[in-house]
Amino acid sequence: xxxxxxxxxxxxxxxxxxxxxxxxxxxxxxxxxxxxxxxxxxxxxxxxxxxxxxxxxxxxxxxxxxxxxxxxxxxxxxxxxxxxxxxxxxxxxxxxxxxxxxxxxxxxxxxxxxxxxxxxxxxxxxxxxxxxxxxxxxxxxxxxxxxxxxxxxxxxxxxxxxxxxxxxxxxxxxxxxxxxxxxxxxxxxxxxxxxxxxxxxxxxxxxxxxxxxxxxxxxxxxxxxxxxxxxxxxxxxxxxxxxxxxxx
Amino acid sequence: xxxxxxxxxxxxxxxxxxxxxxxxxxxxxxxxxxxxxxxxxxxxxxxxxxxxxxxxxxxxxxxxxxxxxxxxxxxxxxxxxxxxxxxxxxxxxxxxxxxxxxxxxxxxxxxxxxxxxxxxxxxxxxxxxxxxxxxxxxxxxxxxxxxxxxxxxxxxxxxxxxxxxxxxxxxxxxxxxxxxxxxxxxxxxxxxxxxxxxxxxxxxxxxxxxxxxxxxxxxxxxxxxxxxxxxxxxxxxxxxxxxxxxxx
DNA sequence: GCCCGCCGATAACCTGGGTTAACGCGCGTC
DNA sequence: GACGCGCGTTAACCCAGGTTATCGGCGGGC
Numbered sequence: 001x002x003x004x005x006x007x008x009x010x011x012x013x014x015x016x017x018x019x020x021x022x023x024x025x026x027x028x029x030x031x032x033x034x035x036x037x038x039x040x041x042x043x044x045x046x047x048x049x050x051x052x053x054x055x056x057x058x059x060x061x062x063x064x065x066x067x068x069x070x071x072x073x074x075x076x077x078x079x080x081x082x083x084x085x086x087x088x089x090x091x092x093x094x095x096x097x098x099x100x101x102x103x104x105x106x107x108x109x110x111x112x113x114x115x116x117x118x119x120x121x122x123x124x125x126x127x128x129x130x131x132x133x134x135x136x137x138x139x140x141x142x143x144x145x146x147x148x149x150x151x152x153x154x155x156x157x158x159x160x161x162x163x164x165x166x167x168x169x170x171x172x173x174x175x176x177x178x179x180x181x182x183x184x185x186x187x188x189x190x191x192x193x194x195x196x197x198x199x200x201x202x203x204x205x206x207x208x209x210x211x212x213x214x215x216x217x218x219x220x221x222x223x224x225x226x227x228x229x230x231x232x233x234x235x236x237x238x239x240x241x242x243x244x245x246x247x248x
Numbered sequence: 249x250x251x252x253x254x255x256x257x258x259x260x261x262x263x264x265x266x267x268x269x270x271x272x273x274x275x276x277x278x279x280x281x282x283x284x285x286x287x288x289x290x291x292x293x294x295x296x297x298x299x300x301x302x303x304x305x306x307x308x309x310x311x312x313x314x315x316x317x318x319x320x321x322x323x324x325x326x327x328x329x330x331x332x333x334x335x336x337x338x339x340x341x342x343x344x345x346x347x348x349x350x351x352x353x354x355x356x357x358x359x360x361x362x363x364x365x366x367x368x369x370x371x372x373x374x375x376x377x378x379x380x381x382x383x384x385x386x387x388x389x390x391x392x393x394x395x396x397x398x399x400x401x402x403x404x405x406x407x408x409x410x411x412x413x414x415x416x417x418x419x420x421x422x423x424x425x426x427x428x429x430x431x432x433x434x435x436x437x438x439x440x441x442x443x444x445x446x447x448x449x450x451x452x453x454x455x456x457x458x459x460x461x462x463x464x465x466x467x468x469x470x471x472x473x474x475x476x477x478x479x480x481x482x483x484x485x486x487x488x489x490x491x492x493x494x495x496x
Numbered sequence: 497g498c499c500c501g502c503c504g505a506t507a508a509c510c511t512g513g514g515t516t517a518a519c520g521c522g523c524g525t526c
Numbered sequence: 527g528a529c530g531c532g533c534g535t536t537a538a539c540c541c542a543g544g545t546t547a548t549c550g551g552c553g554g555g556c
Contacts, residue, residue, distance in 0.1 A: 049486060067394040070481050075397040077390045090490040091384035097490055098390050134382065136339035141389050142325045142346050146315040148396040149323040149441030153513070184533065193397030198513055200535060216522090216534070233318050238297060242338040242345055401543070432503065446543055448505060464504070464552090 013059050013083045017126060024123045031119055032057075035109045039102040045110065046100035052089040054110040058082050061106030062182055065098040066190070076191040078137060079103070081167050085133060087113065104182040132245040139242045143234075148193050151233070153202045156192040158231035161212070161220065166240050177222035188218070206231075261307050261331045265374060272371045279367055280305075283357045287350040293358065294348035300337040302358040306330050309354030310430055313346040314438070324439040326385060327351070329415050333381060335361065352430040380493040387490045391482075396441050399481070401450045404440040406479035409460070409468060414488050425470035436466070454479075 014032070018025040035054070039045065039061075046052065048067055056063055063080035065088065077098050080086040088096040093113075120127040140163065147156045161181075168179055181188070185203070186196040194202070206212055211228050213221040222228055229236050262280070266273040283302070287293065287309075294300065296315055304311055311328035313336065325346050328334040336344040341361075368375040388411065395404045409429075416427055429436070433451070434444040442450070454460055459476050461469040470476055477484050 049490070065390070067390055069394060069398055073398045075394040077393050087383075089383050090387040091380055091493045092489040093380065093383060095489060097383075097387040132339055132341065135335075135337050135341060135345075138386075139338040139345040141393070142313070142315055145325050145389065145393060145396065146317060146323040148393060149438075150317055150321045186533080190397075195514055196533090197515080197535085201513085204535080241340040241343060242297070245339045434503080443544055444504090445506085445545080449543085452505075 011059065013057070016083050017057075017085075017129070021123070021125065024126060027119060027123065028126075031111050031115060032109045035111045035115075037108055037110055039106045039108065041102055041104045041106075043106075044099060044101040046088050046096050046098075048088075048096050048099050050096055051094055052087070052096040053112060055085050055087045055113055055116045056080060056100055056108060056110060057085045058106050058108040061108070062103040063106060063108070064101050064103055064187075066101065067098050074190045075193065076187070078140065079164070079167075079191070085116070085130065087116075089113065103187065129245065136243055136245040143239070143243070144192075153192075153194050153198055154206070154231050155233055156194065157188070157199065157202050158206070158211075158228050159234065160188065160192050161222075162228060162232045162234055162236065162239065163243065165220075165222070166236070166244060177225060179220055181218040181220060183218050185218070259307065261305070264331050265305075265333075265377070269371070269373065272374060275367060275371065276374075279359050279363060280357045283359045283363075285356055285358055287354045287356065289350055289352045289354075291354075292347060292349045294336050294344050294346075296336075296344050296347050298344055299342055300335070300344040301360060303333050303335045303361055303364045304328060304348055304356060304358060305333045306354050306356040309356070310351040311354060311356070312349050312351055312435075314349065315346050322438045323441065324435070326388065327412070327415075327439070333364070333378065335364075337361065351435065377493065384491055384493040391487070391491070392440075395481075401440075401442055401446055402454070402479050403481055404442065405436070405447065405450050406454070406459075406476050407482065408436065408440050409470075410476060410480045410482055410484065410487065411491065413468075413470070414484070414492060425473060427468055429466040429468060431466050433466070 014025075014028065018028050045056065045063075046054070058080055059082055061082070063086065064076050065078045065080060065086060066074050066076045068074045078086075080100075086100065088098055088100055090097040120130050143159070143163070147159050151159075164181055165179055168181075183191075184196075185199045189196045189199040192199070203212075203214065206228075207214060209227075211222070211224045211231070213223060225236070262273075262276065266276050293304065293311075294302070306328055307330055309330070311334065313325045313328060313334060314322050315325060316322050326334075328348075334348065336346055336348055338345040368378050391407070391411070395407050399407075412429055413427055416429075431439075432444075433447040437444045437447040440447070451460075451462065454476075455462060457475075459470070459472045459479070461471060473484070
């Protein structure tokens with residue numbers, strides 16, 4: 001992993017949010033400069049129902065937005081990938097709806113919410129991108145809710161793999177059909193609403209069926225994309241359009 | 249139900265979105281005037297993955313945002329209540345993420361998306377309200393996702409009743425603890441991810457336990473709010489803050 | 497008036513996935 | 527090098543909730 005990627009204008013995340021506008025570039029760089037952080041895996045940065053002070057913008061590594069129920073079971077509401085900006089605020093904007101934590105080691109910016117919203121109000125292209133990101137997040141949650149409510153374990157897991165593969169792709173993390181999810185089976189289970197044991201059963205069965213291959217820590221190789229998409233009950237192109245915020 | 253409520257300045261939904269500003273008032277009234285509709289129960293106004301042309305603003309009656317899976321099972325992603333503005337667009341903003349349909353008979357405005365977004369850009373208070381509504385919707389989905397993924401039937405249903413009671417309240421539809429949900433048990437099941445049979449089993453058990461009372465078509469009376477909140481695993485005040493977009 | 501379709505209510509039966517427990521492996525610590 | 531711990535893997539058991547079927551009531555259409 002490269003060193004301090006946000007300091008480089010050429011970093012894909014910076015380019016994504018600057019959108020080539022030198023004016024925005026300076027303002028954005030200043031926002032980042034003062035709010036960059038490194039966090040270790042599992043570090044919790046925001047607790048649900050505490051004050052929401054920052055939006056989160058990872059440059060490298062993944063975050064989770066999650067809720068924990070009284071018995072300690074965790075449901076992951078969404079992953080936050082490099083380039084995504086995540087605002088945990090609820091209706092009463094001072095309070096966070098969810099916990100935010102690092103999945104793996106993360107380089108990110110924790111930007112004060114007011115500063116970020118000020119940036120959006122004065123930089124129209126960034127604002128428009130933010131609107132598309134929000135809509136994309138809504139689309140993802142709708143898709144996942146459908147599967148959480150109605151679908152078999154196989155469908156849920158196949159869908160999660162498709163979704164995360166698509167989302168990981170824009171920043172070139174995916175070579176062909178082989179890619180790395182920085183997730184334990186436990187965490188994947190918290191995402192799709194299954195126990196880690198059943199995640200294991202299901203993934204193994206998919207591997208046995210020749211649909212995909214994987215090695216520890218979810219190093220995934222998709223062998224039969226058509227079959228995987230069928231299990232996930234999606235059309236890859238359509239899902240991409242619904243779920244990936246296109247820049248520009 | 250009163251006649252053509254949108255034509256009256258005093259209508260609570262209009263007041264909510266005008267926020268007393270006479271300028272906004274006129275612009276808002278014009279938006280509504282040209283886009284108002286009446287729809288019968290179950291009428292579908294938007295199909296997922298078709299072009300998203302309108303935002304939906306009900307004045308009376310409820311809408312659903314839902315997805316249908318290949319076997320025809322429907323998952324309700326969110327309800328749209330009087331005063332809520334719902335934009336079904338995805339990441340590629342031309343396409344809708346979800347179906348939108350009327351739950352019961354509905355009086356609403358179907359406002360062209362561009363016109364609505366233009367209104368928001370030129371009326372700051374309305375824009376701020378819209379941001380809070382979006383955040384509230386996110387908070388609701390996060391809460392419901394937690395329960396879809398992890399919780400028992402009892403918890404899911406108790407939560408749904410609490411949520412819908414809170415949301416129905418702001419427009420004075422709730423007298424004490426008695427209120428009406430315009431839902432069949434089938435529809436409630438599609439909301440919480442349960443079969444209608446199991447919804448019935450669970451609600452009956454709750455009634456037998458003295459927590460609530462109800463009569464056909466979900467005419468609900470809450471007898472023991474504390475017990476219901478405990479089942480739902482919520483604190484009512486906290487949930488309200490997270491989920492209800494306060495005006496102003 | 498009759499018919500029909502929708503909804504609530506229940507019972508009987510079945511299964512997908514949770515739970516628990518046990519084992520092996522790789523990695524970091526001391 | 528020994529130990530501990532997190533993770534993947536598998537097997538055995540069990541139950542919450544799905545499925546199917548049946549019945550009664552109610553409202554709407556003709």
